[in-house]
Amino acid sequence: MGGVFGVASKGDCSLDLFFGVDYHSHLGTRRGGLAVFQENKFQRVIHNIQNSPFRTKFENDMHDMHGPIGIGCISDYEPQPLLARSHLGRFALTTVGLVSNKEEIVNELLDNGKAFLEMSGGEINQTELILAMINTQKTILEGIQYVQQKVKGSITLLVATPEGIYGARDRLGRTPLQIGKKDGAMCLSFESFAYINLGYKDEHELGPAEIVFVTPDSYKVLQQPQKEMKICTFLWIYYGYPTSCYEGVNVEAMRYNCGRFLARRDKDDNIKPDCAAGVPDSGTAHAIGYANEAGIPFTRPFIKYTPTWPRSFMPTSQDQRNLIAHMKLIPVQSLIKDRSILLIDDSIVRGTQLRETTDFLYQSGAKEVHVRPACPPIMFGCKYLNFSRSNSEMDLIARRVVRQFEGDDVSPETLAKYCDPNTPEYEKLQKEICSQLHFTTLRYHRLDDMLNSTGLDHSMLCTYCWNGKE
Numbered sequence: 001m002g003g004v005f006g007v008a009s010k011g012d013c014s015l016d017l018f019f020g021v022d023y024h025s026h027l028g029t030r031r032g033g034l035a036v037f038q039e040n041k042f043q044r045v046i047h048n049i050q051n052s053p054f055r056t057k058f059e060n061d062m063h064d065m066h067g068p069i070g071i072g073c074i075s076d077y078e079p080q081p082l083l084a085r086s087h088l089g090r091f092a093l094t095t096v097g098l099v100s101n102k103e104e105i106v107n108e109l110l111d112n113g114k115a116f117l118e119m120s121g122g123e124i125n126q127t128e129l130i131l132a133m134i135n136t137q138k139t140i141l142e143g144i145q146y147v148q149q150k151v152k153g154s155i156t157l158l159v160a161t162p163e164g165i166y167g168a169r170d171r172l173g174r175t176p177l178q179i180g181k182k183d184g185a186m187c188l189s190f191e192s193f194a195y196i197n198l199g200y201k202d203e204h205e206l207g208p209a210e211i212v213f214v215t216p217d218s219y220k221v222l223q224q225p226q227k228e229m230k231i232c233t234f235l236w237i238y239y240g241y242p243t244s245c246y247e248g249v250n251v252e253a254m255r256y257n258c259g260r261f262l263a264r265r266d267k268d269d270n271i272k273p274d275c276a277a278g279v280p281d282s283g284t285a286h287a288i289g290y291a292n293e294a295g296i297p298f299t300r301p302f303i304k305y306t307p308t309w310p311r312s313f314m315p316t317s318q319d320q321r322n323l324i325a326h327m328k329l330i331p332v333q334s335l336i337k338d339r340s341i342l343l344i345d346d347s348i349v350r351g352t353q354l355r356e357t358t359d360f361l362y363q364s365g366a367k368e369v370h371v372r373p374a375c376p377p378i379m380f381g382c383k384y385l386n387f388s389r390s391n392s393e394m395d396l397i398a399r400r401v402v403r404q405f406e407g408d409d410v411s412p413e414t415l416a417k418y419c420d421p422n423t424p425e426y427e428k429l430q431k432e433i434c435s436q437l438h439f440t441t442l443r444y445h446r447l448d449d450m451l452n453s454t455g456l457d458h459s460m461l462c463t464y465c466w467n468g469k470e
Contacts, residue, residue: 001028004157005071005187020072031076042092078128091159096156166211166222180201237347263293276290278343331361333364346373355438376450
């Protein structure tokens with residue numbers, strides 16, 4: 001996914017920038033970067049954070065990076081921020097999102113004489129592409145508007161200049177961007193909680209396609225937000241930190257609501273587990289909501305060991321990820337033996353890790369394991385964000401089972417039946433996944449219940465990965 005943070009200050013911004021970016025570490029695991037304007041130029045540092053936290057990689061750099069304007073990011077892919085000196089002046093750029101029509105735009109720019117540096121593997125840095133697009137226009141504002149017009153997918157960005165920071169939320173608001181304010185400084189942040197402990201107060205949440213310019217004293221809206229929105233629902237289900245709010249809806253509270261809806265559905269079937277538990281950490285709040293609604297204890301039958309395994313996506317190999325996911329969870333035998341456990345995870349993607357977790361509970365003496373994912377079956381790879389959980393559709397267990405039933409050539413009409421919780425096809429899918437993953441019972445969160453858990457109008461929420469609707 002990735003996250004961005006920026007500070008415009010009357011004094012030195014470096015500490016606020018350092019901690020603000022660090023608070024986005026849950027959104028990415030590969031690279032972090034900072035850029036600060038000092039002594040009439042931008043200074044930048046980028047580090048690989050795959051095997052150590054952002055804080056330990058960057059704390060020594062902060063002794064040398066001081067200035068009033070700065071931006072930074074956590075990124076799962078390309079190195080950034082990038083620095084530019086062009087007819088638009090000096091500026092630094094950082095982005096979050098996905099350009100799904102990247103090749104089309106690259107070829108168009110190449111035809112006009114633009115050249116790109118290739119990263120290892122032959123890929124073009126996506127942020128460099130956005131920088132090149134901005135530079136085709138007469139002003140930075142026009143460049144950002146051009147990006148919003150041309151990009152399919154989503155791009156939320158920060159552009160730091162010597163005078164202040166441009167902030168732009170992507171055209172359909174798939175990812176958030178918020179402004180915080182305190183005496184002598186203002187900040188822009190993907191996550192709303194990232195600036196609270198730094199003394200900032202909520203000032204303004206950008207709407208879809210809104211563009212602002214932020215200085216230490218104020219912000220100015222350069223482009224009004226549009227009405228249509230498709231914010232990523234997975235921000236609440238999985239990616240967002242519990243203390244964050246998007247569109248006024250807190251992540252932790254939404255997850256409690258998900259658990260409540262799941263428990264209400266189970267009351268109809270007389271499911272009576274001894275306790276509710278969440279796969280740590282993203283399943284925990286969902287399980288608390290379930291336990292509160294069902295009137296059963298919330299327990300922690302296994303504890304995540306984080307002192308030496310703090311990062312969940314560190315290895316590139318799926319086998320290594322599965323091993324580390326298993327190594328992290330330490331069982332509490334007295335809370336497992338002879339118990340019927342209702343287990344909630346944020347989602348079922350490939351299914352491998354959750355099957356191993358369930359087998360792990362059985363081996364520790366569990367009598368039953370009833371699984372309740374906090375979202376519907378994932379059927380489509382995300383084409384709007386760098387969403388590592390669902391990029392390859394044939395890796396998704398739901399799609400593998402559909403192919404098992406229907407063959408390789410599945411029509412959209414047939415696939416739609418497997419997405420609809422009111423059809424026999426959906427029930428057949430759910431039963432087969434339950435069998436393959438060794439669960440006692442399985443009930444996915446219904447799409448309508450999940451969307452109702454946010455309290456927002458359903459039209460504002462992106463549901464593409466569950467039903468393929470744009």
